Amino acid sequence: MPTKAKEKSSQLTRGFEPYQETKGEEYMSDAMRAHFTAILNKWKMELMQEVDRTVHHMQDEAANFPDPADRASQEEEFSLELRARDRERKLIKKIDETLQLIEDNDYGWCESCGVEIGIRRLEARPTATLCIDCKTLAEIKEKQIGS
Numbered sequence: 001m002p003t004k005a006k007e008k009s010s011q012l013t014r015g016f017e018p019y020q021e022t023k024g025e026e027y028m029s030d031a032m033r034a035h036f037t038a039i040l041n042k043w044k045m046e047l048m049q050e051v052d053r054t055v056h057h058m059q060d061e062a063a064n065f066p067d068p069a070d071r072a073s074q075e076e077e078f079s080l081e082l083r084a085r086d087r088e089r090k091l092i093k094k095i096d097e098t099l100q101l102i103e104d105n106d107y108g109w110c111e112s113c114g115v116e117i118g119i120r121r122l123e124a125r126p127t128a129t130l131c132i133d134c135k136t137l138a139e140i141k142e143k144q145i146g147s
């Protein structure tokens with residue numbers, strides 16, 4: 001099978017190989033940073049495609065419904081999509097900031113207490129800036145203020 005033509009178009013997956021640390025490898029080595037740069041870039045690309053798709057979808061569908069009831073439900077759908085798009089934009093911004101952190105070699109350490117956030121946690125949440133303990137604490141505090 002010589003051609004690559006049948007490759008399936010990518011879905012919104014963040015499939016990647018978990019990072020295999022080599023023995024005695026230093027945390028956030030060049031290879032590790034390259035690993036996370038690749039994950040973040042891939043994720044960002046998928047989000048940008050998603051934003052694109054939403055815009056086109058809305059352009060295609062706009063003003064296709066003469067019935068006011070249909071229009072109302074369409075508007076509701078659009079506002080949901082717009083909110084989703086807003087979330088995606090914010091996420092893209094966050095990804096950009098994270099890529100900058102990698103560039104500056106500040107990536108992977110908790111911004112609150114300074115410990116290593118850890119490869120596995122970062123693979124699950126590549127934009128995490130807090131270790132799991134500080135994150136949990138922040139969430140508890142947030143809930144207390146909120147109530």
Ligand SMILES: [Zn+2]
Binds near residue numbers: 114115132
């Ligand atoms: Zn911490």
